[in-house]
Amino acid sequence: MKKKNNNNKKKSLLILLLLLLFLISGFFVYKIFFDKNTEIATVVAGDFLPEGKDASKMTEKELTQYAQKAVDSTNFNMRIVSEAHFNKETMEGGLAIQNPPQNSQPINVVVTLNSDNSIIYESGAIQPGEEIKEVTLNQKLIPGTYPVTATFNIYNQNTKKKQGEVKAVLTLIVDK
Numbered sequence: 001m002k003k004k005n006n007n008n009k010k011k012s013l014l015i016l017l018l019l020l021l022f023l024i025s026g027f028f029v030y031k032i033f034f035d036k037n038t039e040i041a042t043v044v045a046g047d048f049l050p051e052g053k054d055a056s057k058m059t060e061k062e063l064t065q066y067a068q069k070a071v072d073s074t075n076f077n078m079r080i081v082s083e084a085h086f087n088k089e090t091m092e093g094g095l096a097i098q099n100p101p102q103n104s105q106p107i108n109v110v111v112t113l114n115s116d117n118s119i120i121y122e123s124g125a126i127q128p129g130e131e132i133k134e135v136t137l138n139q140k141l142i143p144g145t146y147p148v149t150a151t152f153n154i155y156n157q158n159t160k161k162k163q164g165e166v167k168a169v170l171t172l173i174v175d176k
Contacts (some may be wrong), residue, residue, distance in 0.1 A: 007141050031141065057119070076166065078166055078168060083172075084096075084171070085171065090136065091136055092134060095132065096132070097109050097126065097132045099129060099130075105128070110122050110123075111149070111172075112148060113147075114148060121137055123135075147170070149170075150170060
């Protein structure tokens with residue numbers, strides 16, 4: 001009988017602890033997910049824009065310069081030759097790539113063979129106002145004509161993260 005009474009006490013204590021745990025858990029779930037404190041905002045009626053004091057109209061020239069800068073920072077111009085010739089022994093050739101100074105973003109140009117998408121040249125960073133004239137291909141190609149795609153990867157000047165890309169198709173010729 002004493003053993004049975006002792007077991008009942010243990011069961012009651014266990015049920016009480018589980019109930020307490022359930023209540024505490026419920027409280028925290030409520031506080032985290034459902035109790036949203038609303039912030040009180042003070043609204044002042046009758047607050048109007050004051051009259052102009054020191055400001056003056058921008059000149060037409062200043063407006064044009066500002067508009068041009070805004071356009072220039074969003075536009076991108078690419079310059080690359082449409083046909084490039086390479087030496088069959090050294091794989092060196094003239095692949096003229098320019099990042100004109102009016103561009104505001106640095107670029108990286110990746111040239112891939114259209115036949116298998118393998119990378120045959122990667123420029124590294126080209127800042128605005130810089131150019132590449134002569135390059136050496138990453139892999140040896142047999143003499144012939146190859147259609148290739150130059151992908152201009154455009155990066156943000158400040159964050160260095162890729163912003164977009166522009167592609168150009170050109171012809172690569174390995175001379176005999």
